[in-house]
Amino acid sequence: MKIETLVNLIKGELLNRPFISEVTSFIKNADEVRRGSCFFSNDFNEIKQAIKNGAYGIVSEKEFEIIDKEIAWIKTDSIKKAIFDIFKYENIKTKIYYTDKITAHILKKMNLDKKVIVLEDEETMLRALNSTEKYLISFDPKFKEIFKNIEEIEKIEIKLEQLTLFKSRYENIELNLPFVYKDNFAAAVNFFKKNNLKYTLEFELERFKPVFVNGKFEKVEYGESEMVLILGIENDEYFFKELNFLIDNTKYAKTVVVGPYNKEDLNKFFHFAMIVDMEIELNQREERNLFD
Known part of the structure; x- marks a missing residue:
């Protein structure tokens, strides 16, 4: 992404005249920064580490000493909003799968496929930004208003047997699944199978x-x-x-x-x-x- 586009997109303030003209990835963890990354942080020590690792852009809510004039230093009002605005810009045409939050939780627990990303926070949005082939899942109703290319994950009928209050059986496999979530589990299974994605039946939910x-x-x-x-x-x-x-x-x-x-x-x-x-x-x- 061009620096000029990035600054305008997040309504930021470019604090210097950098030599570099674009960034190639978006990162919030200094250890994950690579050459060309745009790094988001309000911690100067983390920023220094990111620059050592090859950051081409720094986005922060604070103004710090510009210790590398060749890279872009951008001030923004909110890192959280900046990440969402970049995500929206980059994924406005990407298909996003929408479901309820319990189905999303089950999908996350079952998932073994790097292409599947359940959108929960800035970290998951950044993962989506840095991925090419991806299946994005949201349970936020606001996404249905913002993104036009939304497909709701379909609930289907499956054969699920209740064993106890907290356990069920599916395809002769005992699951740590309360039967109350039968429909949610069915939707998750359908999603993985329909899209030929990797998943596991050895999972444990944080709810119930x-x-x-x-x-x-x-x-x-x-x-x-x-x-x-x-x-x-x-x-x-x-x-x-x-x-x-x-x-x-x-x-x-x-x-x-x-x-x-x-x-x-x-x-x-x-x-x-x-x-x-x-x-x-x-x-x-x-x-x-x-x-x-």
Whole structure:
């Protein structure tokens, strides 16, 4: 990308008259900088390292001493917005696959193909910018307004068997997949198969994630305790579906929903505790010797 185009695109201010005229990649990690890179940072030590590694352009929200006058020094109001504006410019005609955030999460966990990029933050947008052959996936509704070449990932019917609250079976393989996400998993499988992309069935989700604990709130092995914390739940559009699934499958157990407003309920008796919008700090399990 030409320096003049880059400066105009991000509405930046070119602080010098560089000898170089263009950059060939966009990087936020100094160790990944190579000859020709445009580097984004507000840390002067990182900037110096990037220049040693061959950066041709520096984009920052701050003004620093220009220690290399041959490369471009560009000031911007927001690195985050600058990266998005570059991404939008470079990918306005690229097909972007759109889905819900749970399907996107499953896709990310199943993915073994470097061409597949789930767009979550600046780092993933930069990966997309530096990739030629790519399958871009977004769960941000704003993308449907900005990008015209959007294809929604299709949910299909598959044969999936529920084994337990947290496990399912697909094609005779046991999965760490709560059955409540059957449709989301089906959409992910369809995407990989339809596009001949590499994926794995050995994955573990961060949402509806079971953590077995003992009475001292120490993490124990799967199935070692009757007390289970269900982590990664958010009070969003999927919450009631997950809650109903939990209630339907734990009718003979003590099940509670715990959030920041009723944390004390974790001190009471329960079998299953769905933790909503909250992080849990577990106690360290004591090491026991052979004679304990």
